[in-house]
Amino acid sequence: MSMPSAASPLSIVIDRDRPVPIAEQITINLREAIVEGRLEPGARLPSWLDMATQLGVARGTVRTAYERLIDESLVISSGAAGTRVAEKPITLPAAVHVDIPRPMQGIERGFYLKPLPFQMGVPAQDAFPAKLWSRMRTKAVRDDAMAPVGPPDPRGHPDLRAQIASYLAIARGIRCLPDQIILTSGYKNGLSLAILTLQAQGRTAWMEDPGFPMARRALELAGMSIAYVPVDAEGIQVARGVEIAPDAAIAVVTAGQQAPTGVALSPKRRRELLAWAVREDGWIIEDDYLSELQLSGRAAPAFAGTDPNGRVIHVGSFGKTLSPALGLGFVVAPLSLAERFGEVAAFLNPAPNSTTQLALAAFLAEGHYLRHLRHMKALYRERRDALNACLGMNFGVDAFAGLAVRVPLPDGSDDSAMAERALALGIAPAPLSRWRGGDGPATPGFLLGVTNLRPGYLEKACASLKQLLAEAN
Ligand SMILES: Cc1ncc(COP(=O)(O)O)c(C=O)c1O
Structure with missing residues (x-):
């Protein structure tokens, strides 16, 4: 069969200067012709050899392009009868252009942008241990690929959870079992996992005022009512919270270093907050965003480490200590909630980034963190x-x-x-x-x-x- 002429529906344009492989260019040309109806259902395509001769490419290149279209069910191969356009190729609706506003308008100036001087929330770009991290990540990619196994633990890789448990004991004064730890994609994911686990949607949350604007918006989007509780030199004013919303489901606090004032929640306020949680069956969500990254002296132990009643859900993140690009954080569930957190993670919110988890486990194990x-x-x-x-x-x-x-x-x-x-x-x-x-x-x-x-x-x-x-x- 001879190649259709340039005026036929099958005029294939190949540009050898483009960084797109030739086989892919042929696929794209043929796909467009089929989807746009220029090549009708049942139409026979030229043989590999004819097409290859016409285009001045190798026969294998044409074959690769045809096989891709067969995989997409756009053409069918009928042995000696050649390759034909499928009877009912999938046609796509015409693309429409709609401007969908990006999220975080007014909070983030954009995504993937180089941080400007004074920008908050991003660690030092020049101090990220890029070479070391890329070496550890490369090894993790290889280890992960060489050992394909059954479904991963939705709570996160056991090696990483064990490493985080040791880190928390040393650096944050938290004694917990690795099975109390659930890996997340960062703080916001930890917050949403906690809200899901507690089934707190539709209820009230105490929120520090001033407080982290992202948490405020997250609580609103989760369908929670917010009770703004003022902050003073000792942290959140628990007595005010009890006055405004005694039956709140959760209190979200930055106990170690209040965001933005930087004050630590005083021991007295910690006791009052715990007493409220025990009395009202409330839960405290501790946003430990800076972990032990406290500039003056040693960081105060985490609230969860001094909670005898198991009412504090500790939410950690590697976003500020290492990089937000890692997309990893964790929750430490109180013992009484650990099983439930695991179930919710398994069915609604499994741990992300298995390879990054392995790399991070090694990073912690070797003392780099x-x-x-x-x-x-x-x-x-x-x-x-x-x-x-x-x-x-x-x-x-x-x-x-x-x-x-x-x-x-x-x-x-x-x-x-x-x-x-x-x-x-x-x-x-x-x-x-x-x-x-x-x-x-x-x-x-x-x-x-x-x-x-x-x-x-x-x-x-x-x-x-x-x-x-x-x-x-
Ligand atoms: C108060 C507070 N909490 C949590 C986070 C961490 O969020 P993520 O894990 O999304 O990086 C930040 C980061 O800016 C923060 O300022």
């Missing part, structure tokens, strides 16, 4: 001190346990609008009002993340900030 944290503490201290020196004495105060500096703005300033303008100057301070949940005016201010303030970037970032502040005054 604790070493990395020690290194990060020193680096962030240096960067915070350099920022304070650059801004001038008594200008800002530490927030986020020293990972950010809080700068007050004049009363009546619109910190959100100023943060928008800051982007044009190449800096990304976070407006303090974003952390405010309840009613009433928010105190305007900026939070300046210190983690990515590399030497060489600091002076320019400070100059831009000062320019912005001068314009506001």
Whole structure:
């Protein structure tokens, strides 16, 4: 059979300069012709040899393209009768263009962007142990691929859960069994797993005010009502929470280092909160986002480590200590809930990233994680001190346990609008009002993340900030 002419429905265009393999280009051309109806059902395709001669490619290349279309049920091979277009090839509806707003508008300036100076929530990009991590990940990919086995444990790989249990005992004062640990994709996933496990949708959650805006939105999306409980120098004001919403299902707290103020929940408030949980059958969700990444002195033990009643659900993440790109975190379930958490993980929320889990297990087992944290503490201290020196004495105060500096703005300033303008100057301070949940005016201010303030970037970032502040005054 001869090749159809260029004017026929089968004019195949091959571009040898494109980085797309020739076989794939032939597949794409034929697929389009079939889906668009230029090649009708039952039409016979040229033999491999004819097509190969016509296009000046190897016979095997055409064969690969045809086999792909057979796999997609677009053509059928009938032995000596040749290859024909299937009787009822799948046709796709015409593509429509609809603008779907991306999530986190007004909170994140975009995804996969290089962090700007002062941006919060991202660890130092230049200090991630990239070579070491990629070596460990490569080994994990190989180990995982060479040992294909049955279904993985939905709670996460046992090696990683054992490593996390040892880490928590050493660094956070938590004694738990590996079977109390459930791997997640990060803090938000841990929060959603806890809400699902407790069947708390439709009920009330205590939320610190000011508090983490992502947690606020997460609780709203989970269908929970939020009771905003003010924070003072001792952390969340438990007595206020009891007044506003005594029968709340959960209290979400950043006990170790309150976000954003940085205060630790005092021992007295911890006792009051536990007493509330025992009395009202409530649960405390501890967001331990910084783990032991506390810049001044040793981090206070985690709340879950000092909970004799088993009411604290500890939620950890490797997002701030290592990298959000890892997409790994964990929950430590109280003993009484461990089985239920495992069931919910198995059926609704299995642990992600098996290969990354293996790599992380080795990273912890070989002592790299604790070493990395020690290194990060020193680096962030240096960067915070350099920022304070650059801004001038008594200008800002530490927030986020020293990972950010809080700068007050004049009363009546619109910190959100100023943060928008800051982007044009190449800096990304976070407006303090974003952390405010309840009613009433928010105190305007900026939070300046210190983690990515590399030497060489600091002076320019400070100059831009000062320019912005001068314009506001
Ligand atoms: C208060 C707080 N909780 C939790 C997280 C961690 O979230 P993820 O695990 O999604 O990185 C962050 C990160 O910015 C945070 O600021």
